[in-house]
Amino acid sequence: MTVRTRFAPSPTGMLHIGGVRTALFCWLYARRHGGTFILRVEDTDRERSTDAAVQVILDGMAWLGLTPDEGPFYQTKRYDRYHAVIGQLLQNGHAYQCYCSKTELEELRAGQMARKEKPRYDGRCRHRTEPLAGVTPVVRFRNPDEGQVVVNDIVHGPIVFDSQELDDLIILRSDGNPTYNFCVAVDDWDMGITHVIRGDDHINNTPRQINMLRAMGATPPVYAHLPMILGPDGTKLSKRHGAVSVLEYESAGFLPEALLNYLGRLGWSHGDQELFTIEELVQFFDLDAVNKSASALNPDKLAWTNQQHMMRRSGAELAPRFAWVLAQRGIETGSIDLAAVAECLKERAKTLVEMADGAAFFFADPTEYEAKAASKHLNAETAPVLVAARAALAALEGAWTAAAVHAVLESLVVILGVGLGKVAQPLRVSVAGSGVSPPIDATLAILGAAVALRRIDRAIQYAQAN
RNA sequence: GCUCCCAUCGUCUAGAGGCCCAGGACACAGCCCUCUCAAGGCUGGUACGAGGGUUCGAAUCCCUCUGGGAGCGCCA
Numbered sequence: 001m002t003v004r005t006r007f008a009p010s011p012t013g014m015l016h017i018g019g020v021r022t023a024l025f026c027w028l029y030a031r032r033h034g035g036t037f038i039l040r041v042e043d044t045d046r047e048r049s050t051d052a053a054v055q056v057i058l059d060g061m062a063w064l065g066l067t068p069d070e071g072p073f074y075q076t077k078r079y080d081r082y083h084a085v086i087g088q089l090l091q092n093g094h095a096y097q098c099y100c101s102k103t104e105l106e107e108l109r110a111g112q113m114a115r116k117e118k119p120r121y122d123g124r125c126r127h128r129t130e131p132l133a134g135v136t137p138v139v140r141f142r143n144p145d146e147g148q149v150v151v152n153d154i155v156h157g158p159i160v161f162d163s164q165e166l167d168d169l170i171i172l173r174s175d176g177n178p179t180y181n182f183c184v185a186v187d188d189w190d191m192g193i194t195h196v197i198r199g200d201d202h203i204n205n206t207p208r209q210i211n212m213l214r215a216m217g218a219t220p221p222v223y224a225h226l227p228m229i230l231g232p233d234g235t236k237l238s239k240r241h242g243a244v245s246v247l248e249y250e251s252a253g254f255l256p257e258a259l260l261n262y263l264g265r266l267g268w269s270h271g272d273q274e275l276f277t278i279e280e281l282v283q284f285f286d287l288d289a290v291n292k293s294a295s296a297l298n299p300d301k302l303a304w305t306n307q308q309h310m311m312r313r314s315g316a317e318l319a320p321r322f323a324w325v326l327a328q329r330g331i332e333t334g335s336i337d338l339a340a341v342a343e344c345l346k347e348r349a350k351t352l353v354e355m356a357d358g359a360a361f362f363f364a365d366p367t368e369y370e371a372k373a374a375s376k377h378l379n380a381e382t383a384p385v386l387v388a389a390r391a392a393l394a395a396l397e398g399a400w401t402a403a404a405v406h407a408v409l410e411s412l413v414v415i416l417g418v419g420l421g422k423v424a425q426p427l428r429v430s431v432a433g434s435g436v437s438p439p440i441d442a443t444l445a446i447l448g449a450a451v452a453l454r455r456i457d458r459a460i461q462y463a464q465a466n
Numbered sequence: 467g468c469u470c471c472c473a474u475c476g477u478c479u480a481g482a483g484g485c486c487c488a489g490g491a492c493a494c495a496g497c498c499c500u501c502u503c504a505a506g507g508c509u510g511g512u513a514c515g516a517g518g519g520u521u522c523g524a525a526u527c528c529c530u531c532u533g534g535g536a537g538c539g540c541c542a
Contacts, residue, residue, distance in 0.1 A: 105539090109538095118538060119468085156472095159470070179539090179540075205542095207470095228472095228536080267479095294471095301492040303492090425502065437502070439503095
């Protein structure tokens with residue numbers, strides 16, 4: 001049997017990190033077993049579904065590379081099918097029409113709550129034979145009222161529900177729209193889904209879906225319920241935690257493979273391994289190594305994971321995404337070699353945004369020097385060193401490379417009888433404006449002779465005046 | 467309230483009865499390396515929620531409790 005999984009988000013809110021983790025596991029499971037990954041948009045809530053949310057799902061998954069093999073399918077385009085199934089269910093007695101008003105149902109619920117009972121529909125319309133004039137009925141699924149339903153969950157093991165706990169849920173609203181649990185059952189059946197992998201907030205829906213599947217004559221799929229992802233403070237994920245659109249992570253300078261690596265390690269593990277390429281994730285992933293307890297997001301570890309992935313890419317590989325981040329921030333990069341900048345900054349930044357911050361001085365002369373660094377490294381004492389360095393560097397002319405710069409500074413240090421730091425720091429502050437930058441030889445090489453010498457000249461003037 | 471789920475360092479996790487007075491990772495502290503910052507290396511502290519069983523032996527199996535979470539919609 002070929003594995004078929006589906007990711008079924010509802011476009012009522014933005015696709016966030018929790019949804020992405022679910023999508024990732026569905027995708028990985030399909031890839032791992034040579035199966036098919038399907039995207040299905042559950043948009044039956046026409047009030048709250050938005051096109052913008054659908055677009056984020058599509059764009060987000062494309063950015064992450066979680067491309068579906070089939071779909072996207074939209075439930076709103078399958079209404080004919082749902083209505084046909086409901087017709088059958090009505091005909092064979094697995095469903096019936098209910099004329100209860102909303103206020104009547106509210107009263108029923110209130111009474112049950114007051115008696116400390118579990119609120120549920122009591123089936124009062126089950127045996128009604130005559131329509132109620134002037135009322136458009138809803139259709140309810142007739143749940144078996146005896147026996148048990150066993151959900152054989154791959155991550156949780158068997159979960160048993162008494163049928164008595166399940167009431168007759170509405171499958172068709174009075175406005176003609178079918179409801180969630182019903183559409184899911186029909187779709188999973190029609191699409192031949194073999195493994196339903198979703199959040200464990202759906203565990204309680206599962207026995208109902210199994211019952212409907214059986215009533216329709218379908219064999220239920222295998223289920224795997226994933227633990228929830230919580231915010232860094234251990235509470236439910238919310239906008240406050242950055243449960244924002246997954247695309248925000250792209251803007252924040254994360255690499256898709258790093259986000260996926262981090263998310264993969266939430267609720268799943270492969271021994272002590274922390275860093276995985278996408279290929280390794282596909283190779284090692286399996287549902288039996290998924291754990292059952294909820295996990296909290298750790299922004300520090302996500303950042304570390306991102307840095308590790310950046311370090312494993314070449315500057316040239318990083319350059320396009322880095323350029324995108326710079327452009328997004330309106331930074332003009334001129335003729336600076338972005339691949340070279342990324343190469344020497346990739347281990348000094350947790351994200352591409354941090355990289356952009358650290359690279360700012362490459363694209364514009366410092367407008368002022370950082371006070372502490374300037375007073376320490378640009379003063380009357382260091383001015384002569386800068387003058388000497390400037391002269392030695394200027395002699396390089398056309399041979400302005402990192403290696404050449406390095407050699408010049410090394411010999412200058414010997415001549416002056418000082419440590420490299422005595423020369424490097426004043427130069428660093430001169431060209432970068434602060435005491436922090438990549439190695440001075442690489443920094444000067446990237447800047448180019450003209451720009452570097454110009455900045456050093458300015459710094460010499462400043463140093464002599466202070 | 468009822469039903470269901472969950473429970474190892476602050477966080478992510480390893481652990482499927484003896485290899486565990488519990489290992490790795492993030493974060494934190496110290497040291498080393500060093501032209502700054504990083505990266506890297508080394509060292510350190512902190513965890514099996516509680517109580518009962520089962521067993522020669524339990525983080526691992528069973529029960530109870532406690533604590534957290536989800537569901538109980540003409541939402542998905």
